[in-house]
Amino acid sequence: MTTPQTAEDAGCARYTFRLRVSSTDHRALMAEWDRCRWIWNECVAKSKAVHLHHKTTREKTTCGPAQLDKMPAGAEGVRLGGTPSRQVA
Numbered sequence: 001m002t003t004p005q006t007a008e009d010a011g012c013a014r015y016t017f018r019l020r021v022s023s024t025d026h027r028a029l030m031a032e033w034d035r036c037r038w039i040w041n042e043c044v045a046k047s048k049a050v051h052l053h054h055k056t057t058r059e060k061t062t063c064g065p066a067q068l069d070k071m072p073a074g075a076e077g078v079r080l081g082g083t084p085s086r087q088v089a
Contacts, residue, residue, distance in 0.1 A: 043068050 021029065050063035 042071070046071065 046068060047063045050061050053059065054061055
């Protein structure tokens with residue numbers, strides 16, 4: 001007779017999967033990754049600019065998702081990819 005394992009006794013399993021895609025799919029994934037990275041960098045730059053503005057003027061400004069979503073898309077790559085639709089659970 002064995003005793004049931006509790007959460008503390010449970011072991012960890014680690015799996016590694018390799019994604020093998022065609023060259024066309026690879027280019028599409030890399031293009032999407034480039035768009036995501038560009039958007040992330042723009043958000044970081046805007047956040048730093050707002051923080052610096054707040055630090056120098058003591059004016060209360062915010063830079064959240066609502067403000068970032070209203071920013072115009074400035075790069076052709078972002079316009080080609082478009083804004084992803086929001087998923088609703």
